Amino acid sequence: MNSELPVYTSENGDQGSLGEILNADVAERRENSKGVHHEGDKFGDIFQLKHGSFADLPAARISEMMKVESLENASTQSLFAVVSKILDESIERKNGDIPLRVASLLKLVVQEIEQRVSKYPENMKKQSNLFKSREERYQSKIRALETLTLGSTDEKEIIMNQLQQMKIEKVRADEERKEEEHHLIRIQTEKDHYEIKLSALKQEMELAKKTHENNCSQLEIQASKSKADLQSKILELELLLNDSRKKVKELENFAQSKSLRWRRKEHNYQHFIDSHQASLQDLRTVSDSIKKEILNTKMIYIDEINQFGWELKGLVDAAQNYHAVLAENRKLYNEIQDLKGNIRVYCRIRPFLPGQSQKQTTIEYIGENGELIVTNPLKQGKDNHRLFKFNKVFGPAATQEEVFLDTRPLIRSVLDGFNVCIFAYGQTGSGKTYTMSGPSVSSVEDWGVNYRALNDLFDISRSRKSSIKYEIGVQMVEIYNEQVRDLLSNESSQKRLGIWNTTQPNGLAVPDASMHPVKSTADVLEFMKIGLMNRVVGATALNERSSRSHSVLTVHVFGTDLKTNAVLRGCLHLIDLAGSERVDRSEATGDRLKEAQHINKSLSALGDVIFALAQKNSHVPYRNSKLTQVLQSSLGGQAKTIMFVQLNPDLESYSETVSTLKFAERVSGVELGAARVNKEGRGIRELMEQVASLKDQLASKDEEIGRLRLLRPNSGERHGMNTQRYGSASPRRHSVGTSQQSRKLSASRSLGVKAASDLDNSSECSDRHSDAGSQQSVEDFKYPRDIYQQSRLALAHGDQNFLEDFNLKHVVPDGNLSHTDDPELLGFGDADSEERLSDISDSVLSMGTETDGSVSSIVEYTLFPEAVKQPDEATEKQLQVPSKLPRPQQKPSATASSQLSSTKSLSKTASSKRGSSGTSSVQKGSSSTSRISTSKRWAK
Numbered sequence: 001m002n003s004e005l006p007v008y009t010s011e012n013g014d015q016g017s018l019g020e021i022l023n024a025d026v027a028e029r030r031e032n033s034k035g036v037h038h039e040g041d042k043f044g045d046i047f048q049l050k051h052g053s054f055a056d057l058p059a060a061r062i063s064e065m066m067k068v069e070s071l072e073n074a075s076t077q078s079l080f081a082v083v084s085k086i087l088d089e090s091i092e093r094k095n096g097d098i099p100l101r102v103a104s105l106l107k108l109v110v111q112e113i114e115q116r117v118s119k120y121p122e123n124m125k126k127q128s129n130l131f132k133s134r135e136e137r138y139q140s141k142i143r144a145l146e147t148l149t150l151g152s153t154d155e156k157e158i159i160m161n162q163l164q165q166m167k168i169e170k171v172r173a174d175e176e177r178k179e180e181e182h183h184l185i186r187i188q189t190e191k192d193h194y195e196i197k198l199s200a201l202k203q204e205m206e207l208a209k210k211t212h213e214n215n216c217s218q219l220e221i222q223a224s225k226s227k228a229d230l231q232s233k234i235l236e237l238e239l240l241l242n243d244s245r246k247k248v249k250e251l252e253n254f255a256q257s258k259s260l261r262w263r264r265k266e267h268n269y270q271h272f273i274d275s276h277q278a279s280l281q282d283l284r285t286v287s288d289s290i291k292k293e294i295l296n297t298k299m300i301y302i303d304e305i306n307q308f309g310w311e312l313k314g315l316v317d318a319a320q321n322y323h324a325v326l327a328e329n330r331k332l333y334n335e336i337q338d339l340k341g342n343i344r345v346y347c348r349i350r351p352f353l354p355g356q357s358q359k360q361t362t363i364e365y366i367g368e369n370g371e372l373i374v375t376n377p378l379k380q381g382k383d384n385h386r387l388f389k390f391n392k393v394f395g396p397a398a399t400q401e402e403v404f405l406d407t408r409p410l411i412r413s414v415l416d417g418f419n420v421c422i423f424a425y426g427q428t429g430s431g432k433t434y435t436m437s438g439p440s441v442s443s444v445e446d447w448g449v450n451y452r453a454l455n456d457l458f459d460i461s462r463s464r465k466s467s468i469k470y471e472i473g474v475q476m477v478e479i480y481n482e483q484v485r486d487l488l489s490n491e492s493s494q495k496r497l498g499i500w501n502t503t504q505p506n507g508l509a510v511p512d513a514s515m516h517p518v519k520s521t522a523d524v525l526e527f528m529k530i531g532l533m534n535r536v537v538g539a540t541a542l543n544e545r546s547s548r549s550h551s552v553l554t555v556h557v558f559g560t561d562l563k564t565n566a567v568l569r570g571c572l573h574l575i576d577l578a579g580s581e582r583v584d585r586s587e588a589t590g591d592r593l594k595e596a597q598h599i600n601k602s603l604s605a606l607g608d609v610i611f612a613l614a615q616k617n618s619h620v621p622y623r624n625s626k627l628t629q630v631l632q633s634s635l636g637g638q639a640k641t642i643m644f645v646q647l648n649p650d651l652e653s654y655s656e657t658v659s660t661l662k663f664a665e666r667v668s669g670v671e672l673g674a675a676r677v678n679k680e681g682r683g684i685r686e687l688m689e690q691v692a693s694l695k696d697q698l699a700s701k702d703e704e705i706g707r708l709r710l711l712r713p714n715s716g717e718r719h720g721m722n723t724q725r726y727g728s729a730s731p732r733r734h735s736v737g738t739s740q741q742s743r744k745l746s747a748s749r750s751l752g753v754k755a756a757s758d759l760d761n762s763s764e765c766s767d768r769h770s771d772a773g774s775q776q777s778v779e780d781f782k783y784p785r786d787i788y789q790q791s792r793l794a795l796a797h798g799d800q801n802f803l804e805d806f807n808l809k810h811v812v813p814d815g816n817l818s819h820t821d822d823p824e825l826l827g828f829g830d831a832d833s834e835e836r837l838s839d840i841s842d843s844v845l846s847m848g849t850e851t852d853g854s855v856s857s858i859v860e861y862t863l864f865p866e867a868v869k870q871p872d873e874a875t876e877k878q879l880q881v882p883s884k885l886p887r888p889q890q891k892p893s894a895t896a897s898s899q900l901s902s903t904k905s906l907s908k909t910a911s912s913k914r915g916s917s918g919t920s921s922v923q924k925g926s927s928s929t930s931r932i933s934t935s936k937r938w939a940k
């Protein structure tokens with residue numbers, strides 16, 4: 001057994017590590033001190049730290065650990081574990097900052113370990129001694145056993161066995177001892193290692209301690225600083241607190257005084273309420289009785305209201321019926337007006353214009369039924385309010401579309417073969433052009449009546465194309481300073497747009513050269529643009545762009561029924577009159593003044609015509625101006641006529657407004673007679689053609705007779721006589737010889753053309769004579785045929801008296817019919833000549849309609865005056881008439897229509913002889929103008 005090796009052997013012979021030995025030592029000590037083994041675990045548990053760090057342990061736990069018995073009772077391993085844990089924590093924390101109490105614990109633990117290590121050799125010695133004593137004991141035992149062996153063999157054997165056993169034990173003990181020694185060496189090495197570790201730990205601990213102390217001192221410095229700061233803050237806060245306390249006290253005092261006051265007030269109110277409570281009670285009783293009364297009254301009222309409701313319902317029903325009746329009345333009134341042929345009058349009030357500063361209006365009331373009340377706000381009295389009634393009144397807000405709406409049915413009428421005339425009347429600047437043309441062509445909403453009417457016309461004609469073929473032509477003229485001008489005569493525009501094709505499929509007379517065929521609204525827009533550009537406008541004080549002429553847009557419609565071949569002819573006049581103006585207000589001078597005078601004169605002539613028509617006078621002075629001549633067919637004929645009366649609402653225009661309205665009132669009273677449709681059936685036309693050819697034959701016979709008559713002796717003498725007589729009777733006229741006679745006939749043939757067409761279209765815009773009623777123009781054309789017939793009969797029967805009588809009155813001294821080139825007598829001269837013409841028209845022999853009043857005739861004359869003076873020679877020759885003709889009858893004969901047809905056939909012959917040249921505008925002008933002069937001559 002190696003005694004140098006400090007081998008600890010447990011009682012069962014096991015050897016342990018240094019830790020175990022130290023633990024065993026601890027256990028031994030514990031056993032010695034307390035005698036209780038199992039409590040070791042309990043003490044060892046104190047150092048067991050499964051979670052958290054020592055730095056986080058509560059101070060009580062650390063103090064528990066630091067107790068002497070805890071340290072002594074703890075196993076060396078747990079002590080080492082405590083050390084290494086604390087050190088690990090300090091390393092983890094990097095700055096080595098270990099709390100003071102942990103550092104103290106560490107110190108104590110390390111001291112305990114040191115103590116235990118220092119005691120280790122001593123323990124080892126004790127152990128070795130123990131082993132030695134045990135060996136000695138064993139040796140003595142062996143010796144005793146050997147003695148015993150010697151005593152008995154059996155015993156010896158047993159003893160031997162025991163000995164053997166003991167030897168084995170001894171060998172084992174030796175081995176154990178050796179192992180113990182090895183173990184001891186290992187523990188020694190471990191001890192060295194731990195010592196090294198311990199010293200390192202000590203150093204670390206020192207370092208940590210120092211840093212900790214530094215930190216502590218810094219913290220102390222900081223703490224002292226913060227303490228000083230906090231103290232100063234506390235001082236401040238204390239001061240504030242004192243202030244607040246003072247304020248609180250003040251507020252408390254204030255609140256107390258206030259609450260005192262409130263309490264006093266409450267007391268007062270309470271007193272007041274108490275005093276009123278009683279009166280309230282009284283009032284309640286009164287109120288209850290009133291409520292009861294009200295309830296009673298309410299019930300009575302409900303009964304009465306119910307009763308009233310029933311009565312009101314009856315009234316509402318009656319009112320509704322009243323409106324229906326009113327609408328019905330209006331419809332009937334319109335129908336009656338249509339039947340009577342009244343001119344429809346629509347009144348339109350222009351809005352104030354943007355620049356107009358003074359906006360005092362004269363319009364007081366606009367009724368739905370066409371009632372209008374105008375007033376002069378500057379005047380007082382009941383006469384100040386004037387009431388007018390028209391077909392309709394459009395207020396300033398009315399749109400172009402609304403204004404056109406009531407006119408629309410009339411546009412359909414044009415395509416149905418009626419003649420329609422729409423004209424705008426009013427003082428200058430009142431919106432006539434706005435209503436008729438509109439402020440601009442480019443925007444459809446702005447379109448005036450003209451564009452809308454034409455647009456509708458094309459729309460309807462397109463919709464009827466499967467049954468009726470329509471041809472539409474437009475004409476636009478202006479009457480400027482009593483002269484008629486073609487607004488579409490612009491050469492380039494004519495070239496561009498082509499001219500009217502005179503060869504009509506129905507063989508009817510064609511419109512003149514100022515007529516332009518149109519196929520769509522776009523064509524019309526082209527024409528109207530040109531027309532508006534060519535129209536004379538000028539600036540006046542009342543209107544920047546005042547129209548200085550009356551503009552007349554005429555639309556001719558020829559419709560052929562594709563099934564029956566019947567022909568419909570309608571004519572639409574759209575007239576924008578120049579505005580009447582007070583020269584002092586329009587400040588017109590020079591040309592403007594002259595224009596204004598012409599305008600006013602023509603408008604006053606219009607007034608005269610309207611007055612005569614309204615009075616149903618036998619004489620209507622159409623010829624007093626070009627305007628009335630143009631409007632003749634619309635005002636005195638069987639056309640449907642609408643007048644737009646334009647009003648300027650401003651105060652300054654009050655007198656003009658009133659006179660315009662008075663005029664309009666008169667116009668609305670004019671009865672034209674029911675309008676007639678211009679329709680010609682196929683049968684009638686064929687008959688007319690037959691009659692015409694017969695008349696042609698008759699005429700050629702007449703010519704022959706005339707020639708034979710001229711060959712008779714003495715015919716020249718009588719001729720001369722008559723010439724002289726006639727010449728002295730009428731100094732203003734001059735004879736034109738035989739050529740003029742034939743011209744007359746040529747004219748009468750031309751008239752025949754017109755007459756035929758007039759018969760076909762008895763209400764054509766050109767057909768009526770002013771004074772002798774609507775059939776006057778027919779008479780115009782019958783008359784020459786009467787003459788022919790009577791002269792033919794006179795010649796055949798040798799009625800010399802008739803022939804002489806006629807020659808005395810109607811034949812010029814040279815034997816020819818009278819003729820004049822004097823333009824005044826052609827119906828376009830001055831007022832004097834027009835008066836004469838009016839007088840002429842009054843006589844029964846008033847063949848002298850210089851024109852038929854139609855726009856086309858006027859245009860023909862005005863555009864081609866030379867043609868009037870240069871008749872077609874060939875025609876002259878062919879149409880020689882007898883120098884003496886029978887006296888015409890004063891009243892047309894019953895055979896008027898056949899005679900007219902005859903003249904028509906005459907014209908046909910003439911035009912066929914003219915051949916294709918008949919299309920020339922000059923020739924047409926010529927015929928038309930000849931017609932004018934002829935009729936005048938006949939009248940005289």
Ligand SMILES: Nc1ncnc2c1ncn2[C@@H]1O[C@H](COP(=O)(O)OP(=O)(O)OP(=O)(O)O)[C@@H](O)[C@H]1O
Binds near residue numbers: 351430434435548578
């Ligand atoms: N209903 C309306 N709404 C808005 N402006 C209108 C209306 N009527 C007329 N005007 C404006 O009033 C001015 C005068 O209108 P317009 O030229 O049509 O009058 P007029 O009666 O034709 O005048 P004149 O007789 O001098 O030619 C124009 O500037 C026109 O644009």
